Amino acid sequence: EAGVTQSPTHLIKTRGQQATLRCSPISGHTSVYWYQQALGLGLQFLLWYDEGEERNRGNFPPRFSGRQFPNYSSELNVNALELEDSALYLCASSKGQRTRTGELFFGEGSRLTVL
Amino acid sequence: AQSVAQPEDQVNVAEGNPLTVKCTYSVSGNPYLFWYVQYPNRGLQFLLKYITGDNLVKGSYGFEAEFNKSQTSFHLKKPSALVSDSALYFCAVNSGGFKTIFGAGTRLFVKA
Numbered sequence: 748e749a750g751v752t753q754s755p756t757h758l759i760k761t762r763g764q765q766a767t768l769r770c771s772p773i774s775g776h777t778s779v780y781w782y783q784q785a786l787g788l789g790l791q792f793l794l795w796y797d798e799g800e801e802r803n804r805g806n807f808p809p810r811f812s813g814r815q816f817p818n819y820s821s822e823l824n825v826n827a828l829e830l831e832d833s834a835l836y837l838c839a840s841s842k843g844q845r846t847r848t849g850e851l852f853f854g855e856g857s858r859l860t861v862l
Numbered sequence: 863a864q865s866v867a868q869p870e871d872q873v874n875v876a877e878g879n880p881l882t883v884k885c886t887y888s889v890s891g892n893p894y895l896f897w898y899v900q901y902p903n904r905g906l907q908f909l910l911k912y913i914t915g916d917n918l919v920k921g922s923y924g925f926e927a928e929f930n931k932s933q934t935s936f937h938l939k940k941p942s943a944l945v946s947d948s949a950l951y952f953c954a955v956n957s958g959g960f961k962t963i964f965g966a967g968t969r970l971f972v973k974a
Contacts, residue, residue, distance in 0.1 A: 780962070782964075789952070789965065789966035789967050790906075790952065790964040790967075792961060792963065803961050837905055839905075850896055850911055851896075851898075851906075851908070851962060852908070853898075853906040853907070855904055855905045856904075856905050
C-alpha cells in the first residue's frame with residue numbers, strides 16, 4: 748500500500764512569488780492535514796481538510812490556503828512568499844471523521860526555501 | 863485549549879541504558895495521546911498511542927509510554943537504548959476535535 752506522497756520534494760522561490768505543494772493521501776483516507784515545520788519551531792498546524800471541505804485552520808495568515816480534490820488529494824498554496832515561510836511542509840492523512848482516535852500518517856515533506 | 867509540553871530540548875543517553883522522553887499535556891475531556899519519531903529529512907512516523915485502558919502502552923521498536931492522568935503526563939520510555947534510536951521525538955495530543963497538537967520535540971542522542 749502506497750503511503751502519503753508529497754511533491755515537490757524541494758522548492759526554491761523568491762520573495763513575493765507563489766508556491767504550490769501537493770499531497771496524495773493513503774488510499775481510503777479522507778482527511779488531509781498540513782503542518783509547517785520551521786527550524787526550531789516544531790510542528791505548527793496549518794489546515795485540515797475532510798471530504799473536500801476545510802474543517803479547521805491554524806493561526807496562519809490568509810495567504811496560506813488550499814483545497815482538497817474529489818479524489819482526496821490536496822494542494823497547499825502560499826501566496827506572496829516571505830522569507831520566514833521557509834520550512835518543511837508536512838502533509839498527513841487519516842481515516843477522517845469516522846475514526847477520531849486514529850494516528851496520522853505523514854509524507855516525507857516538501858522543503859520550501861524562500862530567497 | 864489543548865497543549866503539549868516537552869520540557870527537554872535534548873536527551874542524552876548511553877547505548878544500553880534506559881531512556882525517558884518527557885511529555886505533559888493539557889486538554890479538556892479525555893485525551894488521545896501519541897508519540898511520533900522523525901529521522902533527519904524525513905516525515906514523522908507513528909510510534910504508539912493511548913486512547914483508553916491500560917496505562918502502559920507498547921509501541922514500535924521496543925518503545926513504550928506510560929499514561930498518568932493525575933500528573934497529566936505521557937512519558938516515552940525504552941529499557942535499553944540503541945544508537946539507531948537517535949532522532950527527534952514528538953508527543954501529540956488530540957481531545958477528539960480532530961486537530962492534533964504537537965509538542966516542540968525532543969532530540970534524543972544515544973552514544974555508543
